[in-house]
Amino acid sequence: MGIHIVVCIKQTPATSNIQIDPVTGTLKREGMAAAINPFDEYGIEEAVRIKERLPGTTVSVITMGPPQAEESLRESIARGADQAFHLTSRAFAGADTWATSYTLFKGIQKIMKEKGPVHLVICGKQTNDGDTGHVGPGIAAWLDWPNIAYVKKVEAIDDKKIVVQRMMEDGVDVLEMDLPAVIAVVKEINEPRVAGLKGKMAAKKAVIPKWNEVDIEADTKSIGLGGSPTVVSKSFNPPPRKGGVKIEGATAQDKAKALVDKLQEMKLI
Amino acid sequence: MPNSIFVTKNRCTGCTSCAKACPVSCIDMVDRVKEAGIPWRKLAIIDEAKCIFCNACVEVCDKLGEKSKNKDVFHAITMVKEKVEGKNNVDVTLYKNVWIYAEMRHGTLIPTAFELLGLARTLAGTLGEQVAAVVIGKDVGQHAQELIAHGADIVYVIDHPSLENFVDELYTQALTELILKERPNKLLLPASTIGRSFGSRVAITANTGITADATELAIDPATRMLHATRPSFGGNLMATILCEKHRPEMATVRPMAFPRSPRVDGRTGKVVNVAVEASKWKQRTRFVRFEAEKGQEQDITAAEIIVAGGRGVGSETGFKPLEDLAHALKGAVGASRAAVDAGWIPYRHQIGLTGRTVRPKLYVAAGISGQIQHLAGMSSSEVIVSINKDPECALNKMATLSIEGDMFEVLPAITAEINKRRGH
Numbered sequence: 001m002g003i004h005i006v007v008c009i010k011q012t013p014a015t016s017n018i019q020i021d022p023v024t025g026t027l028k029r030e031g032m033a034a035a036i037n038p039f040d041e042y043g044i045e046e047a048v049r050i051k052e053r054l055p056g057t058t059v060s061v062i063t064m065g066p067p068q069a070e071e072s073l074r075e076s077i078a079r080g081a082d083q084a085f086h087l088t089s090r091a092f093a094g095a096d097t098w099a100t101s102y103t104l105f106k107g108i109q110k111i112m113k114e115k116g117p118v119h120l121v122i123c124g125k126q127t128n129d130g131d132t133g134h135v136g137p138g139i140a141a142w143l144d145w146p147n148i149a150y151v152k153k154v155e156a157i158d159d160k161k162i163v164v165q166r167m168m169e170d171g172v173d174v175l176e177m178d179l180p181a182v183i184a185v186v187k188e189i190n191e192p193r194v195a196g197l198k199g200k201m202a203a204k205k206a207v208i209p210k211w212n213e214v215d216i217e218a219d220t221k222s223i224g225l226g227g228s229p230t231v232v233s234k235s236f237n238p239p240p241r242k243g244g245v246k247i248e249g250a251t252a253q254d255k256a257k258a259l260v261d262k263l264q265e266m267k268l269i
Numbered sequence: 270m271p272n273s274i275f276v277t278k279n280r281c282t283g284c285t286s287c288a289k290a291c292p293v294s295c296i297d298m299v300d301r302v303k304e305a306g307i308p309w310r311k312l313a314i315i316d317e318a319k320c321i322f323c324n325a326c327v328e329v330c331d332k333l334g335e336k337s338k339n340k341d342v343f344h345a346i347t348m349v350k351e352k353v354e355g356k357n358n359v360d361v362t363l364y365k366n367v368w369i370y371a372e373m374r375h376g377t378l379i380p381t382a383f384e385l386l387g388l389a390r391t392l393a394g395t396l397g398e399q400v401a402a403v404v405i406g407k408d409v410g411q412h413a414q415e416l417i418a419h420g421a422d423i424v425y426v427i428d429h430p431s432l433e434n435f436v437d438e439l440y441t442q443a444l445t446e447l448i449l450k451e452r453p454n455k456l457l458l459p460a461s462t463i464g465r466s467f468g469s470r471v472a473i474t475a476n477t478g479i480t481a482d483a484t485e486l487a488i489d490p491a492t493r494m495l496h497a498t499r500p501s502f503g504g505n506l507m508a509t510i511l512c513e514k515h516r517p518e519m520a521t522v523r524p525m526a527f528p529r530s531p532r533v534d535g536r537t538g539k540v541v542n543v544a545v546e547a548s549k550w551k552q553r554t555r556f557v558r559f560e561a562e563k564g565q566e567q568d569i570t571a572a573e574i575i576v577a578g579g580r581g582v583g584s585e586t587g588f589k590p591l592e593d594l595a596h597a598l599k600g601a602v603g604a605s606r607a608a609v610d611a612g613w614i615p616y617r618h619q620i621g622l623t624g625r626t627v628r629p630k631l632y633v634a635a636g637i638s639g640q641i642q643h644l645a646g647m648s649s650s651e652v653i654v655s656i657n658k659d660p661e662c663a664l665n666k667m668a669t670l671s672i673e674g675d676m677f678e679v680l681p682a683i684t685a686e687i688n689k690r691r692g693h
Contacts, residue, residue, distance in 0.1 A: 171562040176557055234512045256685070
């Protein structure tokens with residue numbers, strides 16, 4: 001029996017294009033291309049793989065972001081998702097992880113209202129721009145569903161429960177969860193496919209609903225910058241690291257000796 | 270009125286400093302329409318829909334304005350922040366003490382628990398408050414004394430058979446109940462898999478804000494607020510985060526960022542055994558089994574010394590000299606994405622933007638050129654040694670100590686030299 005999966009994604013600056021300004025040593029950000037957050041690609045792929053395992057499964061994709069984030073939703077459809085939903089409004093801007101997970105939660109509730117029950121929510125383990133990993137577990141808290149983060153393998157799934165492997169510092173935890181539930185996945189879980197022609201055609205034709213705070217019936221005191229408990233009080237570029245000493249020597253042995261001398265001096269060995 | 274931000278056209282010189290400072294790349298430099306008296310060719314345009322209103326561009330433009338002799342340029346960006354009235358305001362004076370979550374893994378307190386205790390003592394000192402540790406698990410009460418010896422004034426023990434293994438929803442319910450009852454002022458968790466996993470869930474159920482992966486933490490003595498500074502975008506931007514109106518202010522703290530607090534024998538403190546009513550909790554997750562990492566490998570995020578290899582390693586067997594050196598240094602083996610994607614070493618060793626972030630005392634890179642994505646995961650290491658055939662590669666240029674050479678000659682020579690000096 002098929003299930004309904006919602007994958008949460010974010011459009012972020014593409015990491016493959018990152019360059020360092022040779023003069024200032026800081027990131028070059030002008031004209032940086034946007035793409036699906038790389039960890040979310042694994043989320044989309046895993047949802048599509050579950051759909052292949054459980055025929056009749058529907059994969060929905062949702063994002064909160066500015067109008068141009070629609071590109072990333074079409075890209076998700078090209079990669080095998082069935083439908084996409086776009087939460088977009090000026091009122092969502094500046095949200096921290098608390099307000100972001102609340103907004104996505106309200107969006108998921110709206111999907112359930114329109115399309116029927118959701119069994120599984122999949123997120124990437126974190127975004128490459130914020131690096132927090134907080135939104136996936138946060139959505140689970142709002143939904144009051146169980147959740148597991150850092151999932152590296154889905155061992156088994158049906159319409160009642162899911163068995164997953166969680167990547168820990170010292171090995172792997174295997175856990176079983178009742179559905180509905182939320183998981184956040186790591187890179188090791190799969191290798192995302194390239195979009196095929198059929199997918200690209202579907203992406204082109206797809207009608208993607210745009211929902212604002214009124215559509216998802218969000219409490220306006222809990223969204224955007226105003227609804228965020230945390231605020232950025234200042235941000236700064238860390239001082240660039242200056243190069244140090246080049247170890248010279250005629251042979252590898254000489255260089256090794258000179259290096260070990262230095263490391264002993266620094267009391268590192 | 271929502272937030273707004275705009276550029277005063279005739280003050281913008283098109284210098285691109287704001288675009289470089291923007292953490293979300295929402296500033297574009299566009300060509301100016303030629304106007305009489307304006308020599309500048311570019312103009313900054315801010316995409317308000319993408320802007321997070323962090324003020325970084327305003328600061329950099331204003332700073333240039335202070336330095337500039339020409340008073341007609343710079344100070345070009347104006348930001349108007351939305352005023353938010355009284356959402357979920359709490360009486361912050363009701364919240365006391367600095368708490369840490371003392372994470373257990375298979376019957377042992379993790380080293381970061383002691384780093385958090387040291388940090389909490391400093392913060393509590395500024396506040397004139399006490400340090401409390403929370404330990405959750407099965408048969409964990411025996412560790413209370415150790416936490417007291419290392420700096421805890423109070424230890425809350427949440428002990429129950431159902432808490433033997435880490436399960437997000439159970440640990441969240443246990444910790445949230447205690448927070449709502451005892452009202453801590455600050456709460457620090459390790460930025461480990463466990464801490465990062467359920468910290469966010471706790472913050473939402475306890476209705477407060479959390480900062481992820483902080484590397485610098487301080488109390489402002491005037492406001493008594495926690496200033497948590499964290500790297501984002503792979504360490505290329507530092508942001509200081511405040512949680513003004515909710516308590517406790519929560520943060521996960523990066524392992525290895527603070528020294529461990531020393532043990533003081535004979536130190537005394539209070540142990541509170543927390544009453545647990547597990548039958549009230551929702552239990553929809555079941556722990557099945559644990560599969561330990563094969564071999565005696567050290568975890569890279571907790572290692573003080575890391576020897577890492579990249580594309581230059583060339584093969585799976587090419588990692589042997591790295592493992593030998595790591596063994597001699599009692600360190601862990603890491604890798605760049607290139608080596609992991611080539612299948613030479615498992616993903617758990619990957620350091621960088623799509624792998625793990627590390628901050629060891631010594632980072633030895635062999636055959637890694639230093640792509641920005643890799644640097645993002647290791648550039649805050651204390652001492653970096655890079656060995657590469659190419660002396661001009663990014664890692665050799667930024668390393669504390671660099672060696673131009675073939676890693677397959679240099680690494681064994683270093684290992685031999687260390688073993689020789691140790692008298693092996």
